[in-house]
Amino acid sequence: MTETTQAAVPAESGAFKPKKSVALSGVTAGNTALCTVGKTGNDLHYRGYDILDIATACEFEEIAYLLVHEKLPTPAELAAYKTKLKALRGLPANLKAALEWIPASAHPMDVMRTGVSVLGT
Template sequence: MSDTPTKEAPAASGFKPKKSVALSGVTAGNTALCTVGKTGNDLHYRGYDILDIAGTSEFEEIAYLLVHGKLPYAAELKAYKTKLKALRGLPANLKAALEWIPASAHPMDVMRTGVSVLGTLLPEKDDHNVAGAKDIADRLMASLGSILLYWYHYSHNGRRIETETDDDSIGG
């Protein structure tokens, strides 16, 4: 995610920058979230080398790091998992919309549609504050798996599954 707009307005002279298909090595935006290839073939999330944390961290720890800016302490991780678990369920109207999507749909199209429907059922607040944005990120993280699983089981097997489970992880 970038703080820089994805498109630049044309200059007053009417000049429009030429689009390039070869942006390798070109800075497209700045973010505090990650760096890629800064020292070769590497990836860092908020300053942590992914190779140092991937083998010892849970998905929810990395999610917390990305959304909330730091690795969580044990109590924070437990509370975060509880929050995500509570957000895993899907509104009935979202489930109904997912049931209209054909089995042949691409999963990315299913997620896009699910997020759009969710956005109409649980709209953002007008003030767009940082805490609200973090809540939206948490809601999306918790519900995207549920959206895909519900759609898949319904569209392929006609089964309406329960997305709220006792698992303490999104992967569960």
């Protein structure tokens, strides 16, 4: 078995340990200004910020603001952004009515698919 065809090899503990494939090393999958992946190893950066740093130090809305506006918000910008997002959270009446008919035991992906279908009508 070669490194590129073997998905995993048994570890000494008996569990499988994934092998890193080198078949596509150095191949660009796409270009984006939003993030970089693996630039210095196994890392992920959003707009130049290490995801591990901002995930522990920032709120969801701060990271969303960063992705949209290319910079972290000031406290005033964050407050305004949260207010804007809150105003956009409302559900159309027809969507709310349709969702209320779905059983509580339905799988969340089924609920989402149905909701998106209703929004498209």
